[in-house]
Structure formats: C-alpha cells, structure tokens
Amino acid sequence: MDIVLSGIRPTGQLHLGNYFGALRNFVRMQYDAKCYFFIADYHSLTTHNDPAHLHENVKTVLAEYLAAGINPDIATVYVQSDVPQVAELSLLLGMHAYVGELERTASFKDKVRKNPNNVNAGLLTYPVLMAADILLHRATHVPVGKDQEQHLELTRVFARRFNNMYGVDFFPESMPYNFGSELVKIPGLDGTGKMGKSENNGIFLADSDEAIRKKVMRAVTDSGPTEPNSPLSEGVANIFAIMEAVSSPDTIAFFREKYATCEIRYGDLKKQLAEDIIKVVAPIRERIEAIKCDESYLRRVVRDGAEKARESADRTVAEVRRIMGIRPF
Ligand code: TYM
Numbered sequence: 159m160d161i162v163l164s165g166i167r168p169t170g171q172l173h174l175g176n177y178f179g180a181l182r183n184f185v186r187m188q189y190d191a192k193c194y195f196f197i198a199d200y201h202s203l204t205t206h207n208d209p210a211h212l213h214e215n216v217k218t219v220l221a222e223y224l225a226a227g228i229n230p231d232i233a234t235v236y237v238q239s240d241v242p243q244v245a246e247l248s249l250l251l252g253m254h255a256y257v258g259e260l261e262r263t264a265s266f267k268d269k270v271r272k273n274p275n276n277v278n279a280g281l282l283t284y285p286v287l288m289a290a291d292i293l294l295h296r297a298t299h300v301p302v303g304k305d306q307e308q309h310l311e312l313t314r315v316f317a318r319r320f321n322n323m324y325g326v327d328f329f330p331e332s333m334p335y336n337f338g339s340e341l342v343k344i345p346g347l348d349g350t351g352k353m354g355k356s357e358n359n360g361i362f363l364a365d366s367d368e369a370i371r372k373k374v375m376r377a378v379t380d381s382g383p384t385e386p387n388s389p390l391s392e393g394v395a396n397i398f399a400i401m402e403a404v405s406s407p408d409t410i411a412f413f414r415e416k417y418a419t420c421e422i423r424y425g426d427l428k429k430q431l432a433e434d435i436i437k438v439v440a441p442i443r444e445r446i447e448a449i450k451c452d453e454s455y456l457r458r459v460v461r462d463g464a465e466k467a468r469e470s471a472d473r474t475v476a477e478v479r480r481i482m483g484i485r486p487f
Pocket of ligand 1: 163164165166167168174175176177178179180198201287288291292300301302303304305306309342343344345352353354
C-alpha cells in the first residue's frame with residue numbers, strides 16, 4: 159500500500175508555496191493511502207527559534223493544516239517532537255551518512271553562505287533527520303515542492319545503503335510527489351526566486367482579501383512587451399507561474415495571448431490574479447480563524463496523532479535495532 163508522509167517547519171504562517179508544494183497534494187491523497195502529516199519542530203531549531211514563540215508557531219501551523227483540508231480522522235497529524243523515536247532513527251541512520259555528502263547538499267551550502275556564524279551540527283545532519291522522518295513510517299510518496307528534491311534523493315541513498323549493508327529489503331524508495339504533474343516551485347512576488355517565509359515576498363493563507371490585492375498589485379513587472387512573442391522578464395514569468403496554480407486554463411490562455419500580441423495590461427493581469435488567489439485563500443482563512451480558537455480540538459488532534467504515529471515509529475525502530483544487531487538480553 160502507498161504510504162504518504164509530509165511535513166512543514168513551524169517558522170511562521172504558511173504561504174502559497176507550502177500550500178501548492180505540499181499541503182494541497184496531501185489533502186488530495188489522504189483518502190487513498192495511509193497518510194502522515196507532521197509539524198517539523200525539531201527541524202525548525204536549526205535556526206535557533208525563540209523558545210517563547212515555538213509553541214505558538216506549532217499551533218498556528220496545526221490550525222492551518224486543518225483549515226487547508228487535512229482530515230485528522232483519516233490522516234495521522236502529529237508534532238515531530240511528540241514522536242522522539244525519530245531522534246533514535248536519525249542517530250542510527252547517521253552512522254551510515256558521510257560528512258562529505260552532507261556538506262555538498264545545496265541547502266547546507268546555502269545556509270553556510272547566508273549565516274556563517276551559525277553553522278551548527280544540526281544543519282549538517284538536517285537531511286539525516288528528514289530521512290528519518292520519512293523512513294520512520296516507510297513512506298513511499300512524499301508531497302513536497304521542487305526545493306526538497308535533493309533531500310528526497312539523499313533519503314533514497316540512505317535507504318538503499320542501509321538495505322545493501324544489512325542485506326535486507328526494509329526501507330522503500332521514497333519518491334517526491336506532486337499530484338498529477340512535475341514538482342512545483344511557486345515564485346515570490348518580488349521578481350526573483352521562490353516564495354518563502356523569510357523573503358517577504360509571499361502570500362499567506364491567513365492574509366485578508368485586501369492584503370492579497372495590495373501585495374499582488376505591487377508585484378514586480380516590467381514596462382511591457384514591445385514586440386510580438388518577446389520573452390518574459392522574470393517578474394512577469396513569476397506572475398504567470400502563480401496563475402498556473404490558481405487560475406483556470408482559459409484565463410491563463412487569454413492573458414498569454416494578450417502578452418504575445420503586446421496588448422497586455424499588467425494592471426488587468428494582476429487584478430485577475432489577485433481575485434483567483436482570493437478564491438483559494440479566503441475559505442481557508444475563515445476556517446483558520448475558527449479552528450485556532452478551538453484549543454480542546456487542537457489538543458485532541460495532536461494527542462491522537464502522536465499515539466498513532468508512535469505505534470508505527472516503534473515498529474520501525476524495533477526492526478532497525480534488530481537488523482543492526484541491538485538486541486535485548
Ligand atoms: P519547508 O518548511 O521549508 O516547506 C514546507 C513545504 O513547502 C514546500 N515549499 C514550496 N513549494 C513550492 N514552492 C515554494 N515556493 C515553496 N516553499 C516551500 C516545500 O517544498 C515543502 O514541501 N525540510 C522540509 C520539512 C521537512 C519534511 C520532512 C518534508 C522535514 N522533514 C519530511 C517532507 C518530509 C522543509 O524545510 O520544508
């Protein structure tokens with residue numbers, strides 16, 4: 159049977175990238191497979207969170223998961239630190255992860271470049287902990303955005319190495335997954351790079367309609383095409399890329415045609431994009447507000463989720479211990 163798992167770090171509100179990269183795919187799969195969705199609070203500690211805010215961030219992300227459509231009666235929803243078995247699996251997998259391959263990971267190199275004063279061991283072993291998250295439940299499908307592709311590749315390297323080393327067929331080949339198409343990268347509104355929490359270029363699931371309109375109207379474009387079929391500048395290409403996620407094929411075709419014939423008005427394009435984003439975000443935002451206030455519901459969801467996740471985790475860790483030769487007297 160397919161086993162689906164994904165997670166998000168609780169470092170602030172979720173944005174459209176998290177939604178289209180991970181959440182929405184998960185929501186679509188939850189009725190057809192055994193599904194685990196967790197909040198990666200251990201992972202968020204690599205950047206030294208403020209302890210005063212961590213719990214609130216976990217709660218926010220949990221409410222946003224549920225508001226986006228994750229059904230905790232079907233899927234197992236849990237907080238990573240409620241299932242500390244993952245730390246043991248990470249330690250055991252770490253024995254077969256080479257420092258060289260971890261140092262070459264793009265995300266590690268990026269963090270070192272951006273933050274040379276905090277190159278902690280947790281950052282280096284981040285992919286090992288992520289592999290442990292995935293292999294803890296022997297997940298076969300991992301709904302993620304394009305930025306996580308390399309981490310999934312490493313997960314498969316570790317799984318294969320473990321299987322080969324011990325002559326077993328225990329861990330699966332965990333594949334990154336996007337419902338029905340290639341992995342997605344939702345760009346930001348600032349004309350560069352991907353949408354991110356810290357880049358200040360995002361649309362959040364909790365944003366008001368007005369905030370969404372303002373952000374989209376301020377998105378970076380250019381002075382307009384001067385020749386038919388001219389190439390798109392990065393800012394305009396990004397607007398079309400977000401449209402691919404939220405707008406109908408007819409709408410996209412209409413504006414592409416307008417661009418190709420130099421008749422496009424970016425104001426109209428942005429207005430349409432804002433309204434199409436609002437159609438996705440507004441119903442989620444309304445549910446976030448209601449769910450966040452329901453403390454006892456949130457408590458029940460994480461308690462039940464942790465219990466189910468621990469059962470599966472205990473089985474995997476017991477088997478890995480046995481395979482590696484750790485036995486009781
Ligand atoms: P994180 O917290 O950075 O992002 C959570 C999910 O959102 C996706 N994502 C995007 N997808 C498309 N376009 C974007 N602009 C965009 N920004 C973020 C990410 O691909 C991710 O799927 N290492 C992970 C968390 C994690 C995890 C795991 C994920 C820990 N253990 C096990 C899956 C399985 C991370 O930092 O994601």
